[in-house]
Amino acid sequence: MRVPSRSPGHQSGPPSPAGRHPRVAARPRSADGPDLDAYREAVGELLVEVGALAAASSTKARQVLIDQRLREPAITAVLDDTPQGAIGARETLLLEMARYQPNARSSASDLAALVRIYLLSRIDVMWWRDASTFVTDAEVHHSTQLVDLEWLRRRGLLKFRYTEQPRTVLGRGVRAVRRRVLPDATPRTAGLLFRRARREVVALLNDIAREFSAATVVGTPPLWVTSLVRSAEHQYRLRRLGYAAMLPSGHCLGWAVDVEMAWHQRFGARDTLAGILLDRQRAGELNVIDEGQAWHICLAPSATRRLRRAYEAEMGA
Structure with a gap:
């Protein structure tokens, strides 16, 4: 099974509109980018060393390691092209490591996973450094940059599935009963708080869902989305609950998505979906991060024009 957090190539192994923050002035960058x-590859090598220093007594050694490895040109080239810069990214990572407490909710099962998620998510932030953050829940609900998925779903225009978070005590009770009676009928996910997404992201997910359906046997469930756009306000709520919700985040910019992976293992389709996502990463269309049960994907700016045209053609917009 190929793991997106170690290298971009094939590998074998276990599966693993108002009120926004002001834009940051862009720094000069090369035509091709980092x-x-x-x-x-450099992040993957760093993770091996972090794993070897997992003991609590190795805190100082881990800090020295991070200090050294984040100065490597391959890593600095990306971090220096984020709003925080390389120094700010280093300080944030060290703070995240110091605060880290493993828990069942977090996709960061250990310190190495935390480092992997943070550093690979900086690609999202680098790509979308000039995008505005959705700061509050109200901004997400009222933004004209986002479309309502339920409106599209009811018209049969979505090829992927999702579930919403229950909003009432009754709704949560019904969800709990359903999970007891049919525990594997759907992924074990809290569901979407915001059923809204950018048009380009809808087109991307529809495209992936069609490819996934064509590559799997009849009866395989469609692509399942577990998280889309989030407000920074909600991201802080997730952090307080113990989730590995990084800041800044591609989710809070509207360009990142989490897709269910573990559930598809029951149907023998997890590797197929992983291959599709990693092929798109190699093509430069996505950034992919293995977060265990779900994989995080972020759309590259270079793919937005094509996907916007695809959305308009498919939806008759």
Whole structure:
């Protein structure tokens, strides 16, 4: 099974509109941008060393390691092109590591996973450094940049599935009963708080869902989305609950998505979906992060024009 957090190539192993923050002035960058293959490879090597220093007594050694490795050109090239810069990213990562407490909710099962998620998510932030953050829940609900998924779903225009978070005590009770009676009928996910997404992201998910359906046997469930756009307000709520919700985040910019992976293992389709996502990463269309049960994907700016045209053609917009 290929793991997106170690390198961009094939690998074998276990599966693993108002009230926004002001834009940050863009720094000069090369025409082609940093070498993301080299960055992912350097991050993968760093993770091996972090794993070897997992003991609590190795805190100082881990800090020295982070200090040294984040100065490597392949890593600095990406981090220096984020709003925080390389120094700010280093300080944030060290703070995240110092605060880290493993828990069942977090996709960061250990310190190495935390480092992997943070560093690979910086690709999202680098790509979308000039995008505005959805700061509050109200901004997400009222933004004209986002479309209502339920409106599209009811018209049969979505090829993927999702579930919403129950809003009432009754709704939560019904969800709990359904899970007891049919525990594997759907993924074990809290569901979407915001059923809204950018048009380009809808087109991307429809495209992936069609490819996934064509590559799997009849009866395989469709692509399942577990998280889309989030407000920074909600991201802080998730952090307080113990989730590995990074800041800044591609979710809070509207360009990142989490898709269910573990549930598809029951149907023998997890590897197929992983291959589709990693192929798109190699093509430069996505950034992919293995977060265990779900994989995080973020759309690259270079793919937005094509996907916007695809959305308009498909939806008759």
